[in-house]
Amino acid sequence: RKEVEQDPGPFNVPEGATVAFNCTYSNSASQSFFWYRQDCRKEPKLLMSVYSSGNEDGRFTAQLNRASQYISLLIRDSKLSDSATYLCVVNSGGSYIPTFGRGTSLIVHP
Amino acid sequence: GAGVSQSPSNKVTEKGKDVELRCDPISGHTALYWYRQSLGQGLEFLIYFQGNSAPDKSGLPSDRFSAERTGGSVSTLTIQRTQQEDSAVYLCASSYSEGTDTQYFGPGTRLTVL
Numbered sequence: 001r002k003e004v005e006q007d008p009g010p011f012n013v014p015e016g017a018t019v020a021f022n023c024t025y026s027n028s029a030s031q032s033f034f035w036y037r038q039d040c041r042k043e044p045k046l047l048m049s050v051y052s053s054g055n056e057d058g059r060f061t062a063q064l065n066r067a068s069q070y071i072s073l074l075i076r077d078s079k080l081s082d083s084a085t086y087l088c089v090v091n092s093g094g095s096y097i098p099t100f101g102r103g104t105s106l107i108v109h110p
Numbered sequence: 111g112a113g114v115s116q117s118p119s120n121k122v123t124e125k126g127k128d129v130e131l132r133c134d135p136i137s138g139h140t141a142l143y144w145y146r147q148s149l150g151q152g153l154e155f156l157i158y159f160q161g162n163s164a165p166d167k168s169g170l171p172s173d174r175f176s177a178e179r180t181g182g183s184v185s186t187l188t189i190q191r192t193q194q195e196d197s198a199v200y201l202c203a204s205s206y207s208e209g210t211d212t213q214y215f216g217p218g219t220r221l222t223v224l
Contacts, residue, residue: 034212043201043215044153087153089213096141097166098213102152 003027003099004090010105017078021104023088024070033071035062036087038103044087047073078108112136114216116202122222123192131187131219135204142185143205143213144177146198153201159185192223 005024013019025033033050048055050071054063061074071090075082088101115134123129135142144156155169159179170176174192179185189196199218205211 043217045215046212049212096160097143097155097158100153 004088004101006086006088006101006104008102008104010107012107012109013078015078015080015108015110017108018074018076019078019106020072020074021086021088021106022070022072023090023101023104024068025088025090025099026069027090027092028066028069030069030090030092032091033062033064034089034098035060035071035073036089036100038085038087040084044100047086075106078106080108080110082106083108114202114204114214116200116216116219118219119217120220120222122224124224125194126191128188128190129192129221131189131200131221133185133187133202133204133216135183135185135202136214137183139204139206139214140182141205141207141211142179143203144185144187145201145203147201147218148198156187156200189221192221194223197221197223 003026011019035047036044037047038044048057048062050062050064052064059076063072085103085105087103089098091098117132142159145153147153157177158166161182162179174190177187199220201218202216203213205213
Protein backbone atom coordinates (compact mmCIF):
# COMPACT_ATOMS: atom_id res chain seq x y z
CA ARG A 1 0.00 0.00 0.00
CA LYS A 2 1.36 3.41 -0.94
CA GLU A 3 1.98 5.83 1.92
CA VAL A 4 -0.36 8.45 0.53
CA GLU A 5 -2.96 7.64 -2.09
CA GLN A 6 -5.20 9.89 -4.13
CA ASP A 7 -7.62 9.26 -6.96
CA PRO A 8 -5.85 10.89 -9.93
CA GLY A 9 -9.16 11.83 -11.59
CA PRO A 10 -9.76 13.93 -13.54
CA PHE A 11 -12.86 15.15 -11.81
CA ASN A 12 -14.79 17.02 -14.47
CA VAL A 13 -17.50 19.24 -12.95
CA PRO A 14 -19.63 22.20 -14.06
CA GLU A 15 -19.29 25.63 -12.52
CA GLY A 16 -21.22 25.89 -9.28
CA ALA A 17 -20.92 22.21 -8.44
CA THR A 18 -19.69 20.81 -5.14
CA VAL A 19 -16.83 18.35 -5.40
CA ALA A 20 -14.93 16.34 -2.81
CA PHE A 21 -11.60 14.55 -2.86
CA ASN A 22 -10.23 12.05 -0.40
CA CYS A 23 -6.66 11.12 0.40
CA THR A 24 -5.75 8.02 2.38
CA TYR A 25 -2.51 7.58 4.33
CA SER A 26 -0.93 4.44 5.71
CA ASN A 27 1.14 5.70 8.66
CA SER A 28 -1.07 5.92 11.74
CA ALA A 29 1.61 8.05 13.44
CA SER A 30 1.15 10.84 10.91
CA GLN A 31 0.91 14.17 12.64
CA SER A 32 0.26 16.96 10.18
CA PHE A 33 -1.68 17.18 6.99
CA PHE A 34 -1.99 19.69 4.20
CA TRP A 35 -3.68 20.29 0.89
CA TYR A 36 -1.62 21.98 -1.81
CA ARG A 37 -2.78 23.21 -5.17
CA GLN A 38 -0.64 22.95 -8.29
CA ASP A 39 -1.55 24.73 -11.49
CA CYS A 40 -0.26 23.46 -14.80
CA ARG A 41 3.48 24.05 -15.13
CA LYS A 42 3.61 25.89 -11.81
CA GLU A 43 4.92 25.06 -8.36
CA PRO A 44 2.70 23.64 -5.61
CA LYS A 45 1.17 26.24 -3.30
CA LEU A 46 -0.35 25.68 0.11
CA LEU A 47 -4.13 25.67 -0.02
CA MET A 48 -4.83 24.84 3.59
CA SER A 49 -3.66 22.89 6.59
CA VAL A 50 -5.92 20.16 7.91
CA TYR A 51 -6.64 20.22 11.61
CA SER A 52 -8.12 17.49 13.78
CA SER A 53 -11.25 19.57 14.29
CA GLY A 54 -11.56 20.29 10.59
CA ASN A 55 -11.24 23.71 9.08
CA GLU A 56 -12.97 25.90 6.56
CA ASP A 57 -11.69 28.69 4.36
CA GLY A 58 -14.39 30.26 2.26
CA ARG A 59 -15.60 27.66 -0.22
CA PHE A 60 -13.02 25.11 0.91
CA THR A 61 -13.45 22.68 3.80
CA ALA A 62 -10.83 20.19 4.93
CA GLN A 63 -11.41 17.35 7.34
CA LEU A 64 -9.33 14.66 8.99
CA ASN A 65 -10.56 11.20 9.90
CA ARG A 66 -7.85 9.57 12.01
CA ALA A 67 -9.79 6.38 12.62
CA SER A 68 -10.06 5.65 8.92
CA GLN A 69 -6.78 7.40 8.07
CA TYR A 70 -7.94 9.81 5.43
CA ILE A 71 -8.27 13.50 4.84
CA SER A 72 -10.80 15.16 2.61
CA LEU A 73 -11.19 18.40 0.70
CA LEU A 74 -14.60 19.78 -0.19
CA ILE A 75 -14.99 22.59 -2.69
CA ARG A 76 -18.35 24.31 -2.87
CA ASP A 77 -19.63 26.50 -5.70
CA SER A 78 -16.76 25.52 -8.00
CA LYS A 79 -15.19 28.23 -10.14
CA LEU A 80 -13.35 27.89 -13.43
CA SER A 81 -10.26 29.10 -11.58
CA ASP A 82 -10.41 26.08 -9.25
CA SER A 83 -9.18 23.90 -12.13
CA ALA A 84 -5.85 22.52 -10.93
CA THR A 85 -4.24 19.46 -9.38
CA TYR A 86 -4.78 19.09 -5.64
CA LEU A 87 -1.96 17.45 -3.73
CA CYS A 88 -2.37 15.78 -0.36
CA VAL A 89 0.67 16.04 1.94
CA VAL A 90 1.25 14.02 5.09
CA ASN A 91 4.04 14.44 7.66
CA SER A 92 4.67 11.48 9.91
CA GLY A 93 6.53 13.42 12.56
CA GLY A 94 9.03 10.60 12.85
CA SER A 95 10.33 11.51 9.42
CA TYR A 96 11.33 14.98 8.32
CA ILE A 97 10.31 14.22 4.79
CA PRO A 98 6.73 15.09 3.93
CA THR A 99 5.00 12.55 1.74
CA PHE A 100 3.16 13.94 -1.25
CA GLY A 101 0.30 12.21 -2.98
CA ARG A 102 0.30 12.06 -6.76
CA GLY A 103 -2.52 14.58 -6.87
CA THR A 104 -6.12 14.73 -8.00
CA SER A 105 -6.90 16.65 -11.16
CA LEU A 106 -9.97 18.91 -11.13
CA ILE A 107 -11.43 20.44 -14.27
CA VAL A 108 -14.26 22.92 -13.83
CA HIS A 109 -16.09 23.69 -17.07
CA PRO A 110 -18.62 26.38 -17.98
CA GLY B 111 8.31 39.19 1.97
CA ALA B 112 10.45 37.42 -0.61
CA GLY B 113 9.58 33.84 -1.36
CA VAL B 114 11.78 30.97 -2.44
CA SER B 115 13.68 31.76 -5.60
CA GLN B 116 15.40 29.41 -8.02
CA SER B 117 17.75 29.94 -10.91
CA PRO B 118 17.92 29.46 -13.76
CA SER B 119 14.23 29.16 -14.56
CA ASN B 120 15.05 27.13 -17.65
CA LYS B 121 18.17 25.21 -18.58
CA VAL B 122 18.83 23.37 -21.80
CA THR B 123 21.99 21.31 -21.89
CA GLU B 124 23.60 18.58 -23.91
CA LYS B 125 23.89 15.04 -22.69
CA GLY B 126 27.09 14.55 -20.73
CA LYS B 127 27.39 18.14 -19.51
CA ASP B 128 27.27 19.17 -15.86
CA VAL B 129 24.60 21.55 -14.56
CA GLU B 130 24.15 23.54 -11.37
CA LEU B 131 20.77 24.56 -10.06
CA ARG B 132 20.42 27.18 -7.36
CA CYS B 133 17.85 27.71 -4.62
CA ASP B 134 17.48 30.71 -2.32
CA PRO B 135 15.12 29.81 0.52
CA ILE B 136 12.99 32.16 2.54
CA SER B 137 15.15 34.01 5.04
CA GLY B 138 15.14 32.29 8.41
CA HIS B 139 13.95 28.95 7.10
CA THR B 140 16.25 26.23 8.39
CA ALA B 141 14.90 23.31 6.39
CA LEU B 142 15.38 23.04 2.64
CA TYR B 143 14.16 20.31 0.30
CA TRP B 144 14.85 19.40 -3.31
CA TYR B 145 12.31 17.54 -5.41
CA ARG B 146 11.94 16.77 -9.06
CA GLN B 147 8.82 16.40 -11.09
CA SER B 148 8.63 14.81 -14.50
CA LEU B 149 5.83 15.80 -16.86
CA GLY B 150 2.50 14.59 -15.53
CA GLN B 151 4.10 12.86 -12.56
CA GLY B 152 4.12 13.44 -8.83
CA LEU B 153 6.88 14.98 -6.75
CA GLU B 154 9.98 12.85 -6.25
CA PHE B 155 11.97 13.66 -3.10
CA LEU B 156 15.71 14.09 -3.70
CA ILE B 157 17.41 15.50 -0.61
CA TYR B 158 16.70 17.44 2.56
CA PHE B 159 18.88 19.91 4.50
CA GLN B 160 18.60 21.02 8.07
CA GLY B 161 20.92 23.98 8.30
CA ASN B 162 23.96 23.01 6.25
CA SER B 163 23.65 19.30 7.00
CA ALA B 164 21.89 16.78 4.79
CA PRO B 165 20.47 14.11 7.13
CA ASP B 166 18.62 12.42 4.31
CA LYS B 167 20.10 11.94 0.84
CA SER B 168 18.11 8.82 0.18
CA GLY B 169 16.24 10.26 -2.77
CA LEU B 170 19.25 11.13 -4.91
CA PRO B 171 18.84 8.89 -7.96
CA SER B 172 22.54 8.24 -8.58
CA ASP B 173 26.03 9.38 -7.62
CA ARG B 174 25.85 11.89 -10.48
CA PHE B 175 23.61 13.98 -8.23
CA SER B 176 24.98 16.00 -5.33
CA ALA B 177 23.86 18.99 -3.33
CA GLU B 178 25.25 21.38 -0.81
CA ARG B 179 24.03 24.22 1.31
CA THR B 180 26.18 27.01 2.67
CA GLY B 181 25.57 29.51 5.43
CA GLY B 182 22.29 27.84 6.22
CA SER B 183 20.86 29.59 3.20
CA VAL B 184 21.57 29.06 -0.50
CA SER B 185 21.63 25.52 -1.83
CA THR B 186 23.06 24.17 -5.07
CA LEU B 187 22.02 20.93 -6.73
CA THR B 188 24.63 19.63 -9.16
CA ILE B 189 24.02 17.00 -11.79
CA GLN B 190 27.14 15.62 -13.44
CA ARG B 191 27.23 13.98 -16.86
CA THR B 192 23.57 14.70 -17.47
CA GLN B 193 21.39 12.10 -19.14
CA GLN B 194 18.14 12.55 -21.03
CA GLU B 195 16.21 10.93 -18.19
CA ASP B 196 17.34 13.79 -15.94
CA SER B 197 14.99 16.10 -17.85
CA ALA B 198 12.38 17.34 -15.38
CA VAL B 199 11.37 20.32 -13.29
CA TYR B 200 13.55 20.61 -10.22
CA LEU B 201 11.69 22.19 -7.31
CA CYS B 202 13.12 23.58 -4.12
CA ALA B 203 11.08 24.16 -0.98
CA SER B 204 11.88 25.62 2.41
CA SER B 205 10.19 25.54 5.78
CA TYR B 206 10.77 27.26 9.09
CA SER B 207 11.87 23.98 10.64
CA GLU B 208 11.87 20.37 9.64
CA GLY B 209 9.08 17.92 10.08
CA THR B 210 5.60 19.24 10.36
CA ASP B 211 5.93 22.80 9.11
CA THR B 212 4.42 24.10 5.91
CA GLN B 213 6.71 24.00 2.89
CA TYR B 214 6.98 26.92 0.51
CA PHE B 215 8.05 26.12 -3.02
CA GLY B 216 10.14 28.03 -5.50
CA PRO B 217 9.05 28.32 -9.14
CA GLY B 218 11.36 25.51 -10.19
CA THR B 219 14.06 25.02 -12.79
CA ARG B 220 12.96 23.29 -15.97
CA LEU B 221 15.89 21.16 -17.13
CA THR B 222 15.99 19.76 -20.63
CA VAL B 223 18.81 17.42 -21.60
CA LEU B 224 19.18 17.00 -25.35
